[in-house]
Amino acid sequence: MSELVLQLADEAAMVAFGGQLARITQGHGVIFLEGDLGAGKTTLSRGIIRGLGHVGAVKSPTFTLVEPYEIGEIRAFHFDLYRLVDPEELEYMGIRDYFDDDALCLIEWPDKGAGFLPKPDLTITISPYNAGRSLKVSAQGPRGESWCEALALEFK
Secondary structure: OOEEEEEEOOHHHHHHHHHHHHHHHOOOEEEEEEOOOOOOHHHHHHHHHHHOOOOOOOOOOOOOOEEEEEEOOEEEEEEEOOOOOOOOHHHHOOHHHHOOOOOEEEEEOHHHHOOOOOOOOEEEEEEEEOOEEEEEEEEOOHHHHHHHHHHHHHOO
């Protein structure tokens, strides 16, 4: 599997990276976002969703579990599973329906949904690095591989 490690200087760089990722994914696929509280998962999600063309607020779905976005033909769903008590709750909210038509699904805290989530195309693990963040971008399949290759070209 392809893996890429990037160092981003600040929040603006994280949002800009999200925009690049939005362009590469074209609004399709499953991306797991991992990292401690405050690592920048929601900031990255905001960059991706705005990069798809959304104007307006991108809020963390910490209490609602999922925030939907309809951007022209693109459907994107931002999940935050931090407050999920039991992964089985995902079954009750119809989690499988979100993955049916190849919408873009950004999932924060995917470990809390283990057994009920599909395999991701990409896993991004965010950790502190100096004043910014380090991102480990790991492909989990053919689509993720092509995304990693495209990102590697942009970050040479």
